[in-house]
Amino acid sequence: MTEITPMTEAEADALIAGIGQRARAATLALGQASAARKTQGLHEAAERVRSAANALLDANANDCVRAEANGISAAFLDRLRLNPARIEGIANGLDTVADRPDPIGAVDQNWTPANGLNISRVRVPLGVIGVIYESRPNVTADAGGLCVKAGNAAVLRGGSDSFESSGLLIECLRDGFAAAGLPRDGVQRVPTKDRAAVGAMLRGRGAIDVIVPRGGAGLTERVFNEARMPVIGHLEGLCHLYVDAAANLDMARAITVNAKMRRTGICGAAETLLVDRRAANTHLLPLIDALIAAGCAVRGDEICQAADARVAPAVESDWRTEYLDAIISVRIVDGVDGAMAHINEYGSHHTDAIITDDAAIAARFLAEVDSAIVLHNASTQFADGGEFGFGAEIGISTDRFHARGPVGADQLTSYKYVVRGHGETRP
Amino acid sequence: MTEITPMTEAEADALIAGIGQRARAATLALGQASAARKTQGLHEAAERVRSAANALLDANANDCVRAEANGISAAFLDRLRLNPARIEGIANGLDTVADRPDPIGAVDQNWTPANGLNISRVRVPLGVIGVIYESRPNVTADAGGLCVKAGNAAVLRGGSDSFESSGLLIECLRDGFAAAGLPRDGVQRVPTKDRAAVGAMLRGRGAIDVIVPRGGAGLTERVFNEARMPVIGHLEGLCHLYVDAAANLDMARAITVNAKMRRTGICGAAETLLVDRRAANTHLLPLIDALIAAGCAVRGDEICQAADARVAPAVESDWRTEYLDAIISVRIVDGVDGAMAHINEYGSHHTDAIITDDAAIAARFLAEVDSAIVLHNASTQFADGGEFGFGAEIGISTDRFHARGPVGADQLTSYKYVVRGHGETRP
Numbered sequence: 001m002t003e004i005t006p007m008t009e010a011e012a013d014a015l016i017a018g019i020g021q022r023a024r025a026a027t028l029a030l031g032q033a034s035a036a037r038k039t040q041g042l043h044e045a046a047e048r049v050r051s052a053a054n055a056l057l058d059a060n061a062n063d064c065v066r067a068e069a070n071g072i073s074a075a076f077l078d079r080l081r082l083n084p085a086r087i088e089g090i091a092n093g094l095d096t097v098a099d100r101p102d103p104i105g106a107v108d109q110n111w112t113p114a115n116g117l118n119i120s121r122v123r124v125p126l127g128v129i130g131v132i133y134e135s136r137p138n139v140t141a142d143a144g145g146l147c148v149k150a151g152n153a154a155v156l157r158g159g160s161d162s163f164e165s166s167g168l169l170i171e172c173l174r175d176g177f178a179a180a181g182l183p184r185d186g187v188q189r190v191p192t193k194d195r196a197a198v199g200a201m202l203r204g205r206g207a208i209d210v211i212v213p214r215g216g217a218g219l220t221e222r223v224f225n226e227a228r229m230p231v232i233g234h235l236e237g238l239c240h241l242y243v244d245a246a247a248n249l250d251m252a253r254a255i256t257v258n259a260k261m262r263r264t265g266i267c268g269a270a271e272t273l274l275v276d277r278r279a280a281n282t283h284l285l286p287l288i289d290a291l292i293a294a295g296c297a298v299r300g301d302e303i304c305q306a307a308d309a310r311v312a313p314a315v316e317s318d319w320r321t322e323y324l325d326a327i328i329s330v331r332i333v334d335g336v337d338g339a340m341a342h343i344n345e346y347g348s349h350h351t352d353a354i355i356t357d358d359a360a361i362a363a364r365f366l367a368e369v370d371s372a373i374v375l376h377n378a379s380t381q382f383a384d385g386g387e388f389g390f391g392a393e394i395g396i397s398t399d400r401f402h403a404r405g406p407v408g409a410d411q412l413t414s415y416k417y418v419v420r421g422h423g424e425t426r427p
Numbered sequence: 428m429t430e431i432t433p434m435t436e437a438e439a440d441a442l443i444a445g446i447g448q449r450a451r452a453a454t455l456a457l458g459q460a461s462a463a464r465k466t467q468g469l470h471e472a473a474e475r476v477r478s479a480a481n482a483l484l485d486a487n488a489n490d491c492v493r494a495e496a497n498g499i500s501a502a503f504l505d506r507l508r509l510n511p512a513r514i515e516g517i518a519n520g521l522d523t524v525a526d527r528p529d530p531i532g533a534v535d536q537n538w539t540p541a542n543g544l545n546i547s548r549v550r551v552p553l554g555v556i557g558v559i560y561e562s563r564p565n566v567t568a569d570a571g572g573l574c575v576k577a578g579n580a581a582v583l584r585g586g587s588d589s590f591e592s593s594g595l596l597i598e599c600l601r602d603g604f605a606a607a608g609l610p611r612d613g614v615q616r617v618p619t620k621d622r623a624a625v626g627a628m629l630r631g632r633g634a635i636d637v638i639v640p641r642g643g644a645g646l647t648e649r650v651f652n653e654a655r656m657p658v659i660g661h662l663e664g665l666c667h668l669y670v671d672a673a674a675n676l677d678m679a680r681a682i683t684v685n686a687k688m689r690r691t692g693i694c695g696a697a698e699t700l701l702v703d704r705r706a707a708n709t710h711l712l713p714l715i716d717a718l719i720a721a722g723c724a725v726r727g728d729e730i731c732q733a734a735d736a737r738v739a740p741a742v743e744s745d746w747r748t749e750y751l752d753a754i755i756s757v758r759i760v761d762g763v764d765g766a767m768a769h770i771n772e773y774g775s776h777h778t779d780a781i782i783t784d785d786a787a788i789a790a791r792f793l794a795e796v797d798s799a800i801v802l803h804n805a806s807t808q809f810a811d812g813g814e815f816g817f818g819a820e821i822g823i824s825t826d827r828f829h830a831r832g833p834v835g836a837d838q839l840t841s842y843k844y845v846v847r848g849h850g851e852t853r854p
Contacts (some may be wrong), residue, residue: 032795113816117805124797126827210828230657230828251850258852366845368459370551378544378848387853388844389540400553400841401637401657402829414827417815418793421805423678425685426814 007192012200016155019188020207023128023153026185031125031151035102037180042098042145045176046091049141052172053087060137060165067135067161075265080135080161090141090169097145097391103410104151118420123413125151127209130201131394132223134215135159140166142392143212144173144187150412153186155208157201159215160193202226212407214395232407234398236322237267238348239380242339242365243287244356245278251377252283252355253290258379259353261294265324267396268351268373268383272319273330274339280307280332291328300330319346336361340368347371350398351383372398372405434619439627443582446615447634450555450580453612458552458578462529464607469525469572472603473518476568479599480514487564487592494562494588502692507562507588517568517596523818524572530837531578545847550840552578554636557628558821559650561642562586567593569819570639571600571614576836580613582635584628586642587620629653639834641822659834661825663749664694665775666807669766669792670714671783672705678804679710679782680717685806686780688721692751694823695778695800695810699746700757701766707734707759718755727757746773763788767795774798777825778810799825799832 007015030038049056060082067080108121129152131143140158147154158166167189174184190197201208205228213223213233220233241259243252259270273291275284280303288298288308298304299314311330318329319342333339336354343352353375354365362376373383383406385393390408397403403411434442457465476483487509494507535548556579558570567585574581585593594616601611617624628635632655640650640660647660668686670679686697700718702711707730715725715735725731726741738757745756746769760766763781770779780802781792789803800810810833812820817835824830830838 031797111816113814115809115814117802117809117814119815124827225655230826248850254852255850262853366847370458371843373844373846375544375846376848378846378851379853381853382542382544382846382848382851384853387540387542387544388546389538399657400551404841405844414831416798417800417832419800419802419805419809420793421803421809423675423682424805424809425681426689426806426808426811 007194007196009196009199012194012196013203015190015192015197016200016204016207019155019190020128020204022185023155023188023207026153026183027125027127027151029183030148030153030186031104033151033182035104037182038102038149038151039098041177041180041182042094042149044179045145045173046094046098048172048176049087049091049094049169052168053084056082056087056165056168057084059168063162063164070161072161076135080137082137082165086138090138093138093142093392094145097149097409100149100391100409103149103413108415115424116422117424120418121415122418124416126412126414128153128155128207129412130155130157130204130208130211132157132198132201132211132213132215132219133159134219135162137162137165137169139214140169141173143214143394144170146392146394146409146412148177148182148186149409152412153188155188155190155201157190157198163193199226203228205229212394230402232395232397232399232403234267234350234396236348236398237269237350237383237396238272238320238322238346239268239270239351239383240272240274240339240343240347240353241270241380242274242333242336242352242354243276243279243283244336244354244358244361245276246358246361247279247283247355248357249283249286253286255353255355255377255379256287257290257294259381260291260296260328261326262379262381264326266381268381269324270380271322271328272346273328274333274342275330277332277334277338284332288330295326297327298330299327301332303332304330322348336365340365343369348398350396351375351380353378353380372396434621434623436623436626439621439623440630442617442619442624443627443631443634446582446617447555447631449612450582450615450634453580453610454552454554454578456610457575457580457613458531460578460609462531464609465529465576465578466525468604468607468609469521469576471606472572472600473521473525475599475603476514476518476521476596479595480511483509483514483592483595484511486595490589490591497588499588503562507564509564509592513565517565520565520569520819521572524576524836527576527818527836530576530840535842542851543849544851547845548842549845551843553839553841555580555582555634556839557582557584557631557635557638559584559625559628559638559640559642559646560586561646562589564589564592564596566641567596568600570641570821571597573819573821573836573839575604575609575613577839579839580615582615582617582628584617584625590620626653630655632656639821657829659822659824659826659830661694661777661823663775663825664696664777664810664823665699665747665749665773666695666697666778666810667699667701667766667770667774667780668697668807669701669760669763669779669781670703670706670710671763671781671785671788672703673785673788674706674710674782675784676710676713680713682780682782682804682806683714684717684721686808687718687723687755688753689806689808691753693808695808696751697807698748698750698755699773700755701760701769702757704759704761704765711759715757722753724754725757726754728759730759731757749775763792767792770796775825777823778802778807780805780807799823
């Protein structure tokens with residue numbers, strides 16, 4: 001699409017209203033579609049992604065050339081670029097979602113209150129889900145696949161840098177759905193790079209039922225501020241690892257290095273290491289040493305600086321920083337209470353872990369730390385819908401409303417009450 | 428509180444910020460409080476309501492005198508007025524909520540994905556819940572009790588006409604909580620009649636996590652438009668009753684009269700009766716006759732008018748009207764498909780019922796009608812948290828996000844993932 005003049009607000013609103021009407025029509029068929037048909041549609045989509053691999057690589061090469069000409073960063077270009085392994089990963093994600101249990105029609109609860117009615121709470125789709133994301137083409141397939149698995153219609157607005165490759169992926173999904181007798185409009189793209197369309201999506205209550213921002217903090221903050229419909233979004237992942245005096249040192253070392261360094265740019269990466277004061281003489285130095293050996297810069301409090309001259313001073317703002325980089329802040333705390341006080345003060349309620357062999361201390365941490373994911377003796381990097389067995393994720397919610405933590409197809413549902421009577425009238 | 432000058436926005440914001448800080452502090456203790464302690468606190472509150480009955484009647488008499496001087500309607504005055512039976516009803520509601528299973532700490536799901544971690548999804552409180560409601564004093568106790576049962580802190584802003592009686596009820600709740608060792612600030616009131624406080628609540632993201640409007644359409648619409656935090660609200664209850672050709676006539680008659688006339692002013696009251704064309708000669712006239720005999724005005728299509736001369740013509744707007752009065756619209760439809768087409772076009776997705784002895788037709792209606800509550804062979808007036816066994820309700824949500832249908836303590840929760848490992852690092 002060649003764009004000469006920017007869209008007006010009214011043009012953008014009309015565009016989104018039309019997309020919303022087609023999406024609403026698609027939800028009627030998708031909400032009633034059998035599990036087998038949705039499974040087939042997702043497998044058909046995966047096959048079309050595989051068949052289109054060469055065309056996807058060509059389209060993506062065009063996207064990358066344009067993006068480089070626009071002066072994007074190397075990290076951004078890496079997220080944008082497709083290769084045969086990544087294309088197979090996208091297809092495989094669709095196959096995995098296809099083979100998961102169907103969330104729709106599942107009965108959460110069934111009971112008979114005193115009035116004798118039989119009541120079931122049954123899972124139904126949410127409706128039309130708008131997804132606004134940056135230029136990672138795999139999000140196109142993950143988001144579209146998860147929405148349709150749960151009987152929803154997706155309206156996708158990817159970053160303009162991936163316009164050509166995302167567009168082709170969406171055609172693979174739509175063709176796959178059509179081959180299974182599902183509506184093509186189960187997934188639609190917003191067919192313009194014009195940013196006015198984002199504002200129209202956020203205003204489009206009635207056209208779009210739920211909006212999912214998947215990208216940086218700036219995008220998420222804008223969506224929370226402007227959206228006229230519910231949001232499933234995530235803000236920061238300022239994740240902590242607390243190493244208790246009762247921690248096995250080898251385990252603590254392996255998990256610390258993994259939690260920080262496996263991938264530093266994901267929201268489940270640890271940003272702050274808290275070490276029990278009673279372990280300062282036994283565990284602190286080996287942990288700092290292992291982090292530095294793995295290529296991590298360490299900033300610490302005075303005890304940490306005294307323990308290892310390579311530790312730079314940590315200042316107050318370090319405890320509030322999501323580095324998303326090979327940097328960690330380290331602090332000595334007074335046992336699990338000190339750790340929880342720090343996490344309560346500085347954390348983002350995303351993912352926090354404790355390493356200890358003391359079951360009672362672990363139980364307190366798991367119960368009292370108020371985060372979407374709390375782990376005992378495992379790496380924070382497991383904060384991921386795929387690792388949770390969801391097949392894929394549309395994001396990791398740090399909100400408490402509706403969905404919290406990794407969001408898969410099960411979280412993209414609502415419910416209704418089905419009540420079976422025998423002629424009852426209410427007294 | 429005597430108010431001389433209206434509050435400024437800044438004063439209202441400061442008031443809500445202070446209330447929010449005390450509420451947040453209360454959530455820390457409430458979130459960890461044992462089930463037994465919360466049960467005790469709610470029973471203690473119920474006892475204090477009973478002990479304060481005379482003082483409540485006096486305070487309520489003062490409220491009613493002021494409200495009458497302000498020229499309120501008789502229906503409004505009826506909702507505002509307390510009597511000994513209503514006070515016992517309020518206390519009994521608290522006792523019922525107290526004795527319900529505790530929602531916090533319940534494990535929804537437990538599983539072990541391929542990575543070997545053990546994952547539990549565990550129920551936790553939502554946080555601070557703001558409730559904005561009109562002048563029914565019982566809402567004060569229902570809302571406060573349900574919030575605290577689920578470990579949340581409540582910030583209550585009742586209608587100014589019930590200021591004195593609601594204030595005394597809140598003191599009963601707070602004293603009861605304190606007697607059980609729970610924080611008094613589990614329930615706080617907004618201590619001013621000034622409407623500026625409502626705006627400050629809606630702006631107060633950070634102070635208030637979720638807002639619940641409980642009142643008319645004007646209030647709910649304002650809250651949906653202005654709130655900067657998630658909303659649990661309900662809009663219209665435009666409920667339908669469909670009488671199929673395979674309906675037992677006696678059952679259909681009893682349910683029709685009950686669904687419309689038991690109480691006409693509640694959101695679960697039926698507003699439109701749809702009758703299968705194949706039953707026009709057998710069921711239509713007896714149903715119209717029974718409604719009119721019960722004191723209901725009937726507006727119908729041409730077939731209904733031809734069937735009974737007392738039927739007034741229904742116009743297009745009748746199908747879209749929530750009468751909340753002794754008026755019903757009646758229409759002939761072509762079987763269950765015609766009924767579902769009408770409901771899809773005109774309904775509000777609140778509560779809809781089918782009367783039929785045909786199990787296959789009932790199954791289609793229950794599956795395909797997209798409403799919060801769908802009933803087979805039972806009255807729409809069962810749309811109520813008490814009837815569902817929730818003890819009380821904070822409202823009936825017509826939204827699909829987070830909570831749908833009657834909202835009890837279980838719906839005022841979030842969840843977290845508790846992950847137990849054995850030293851796992853992510854590959």
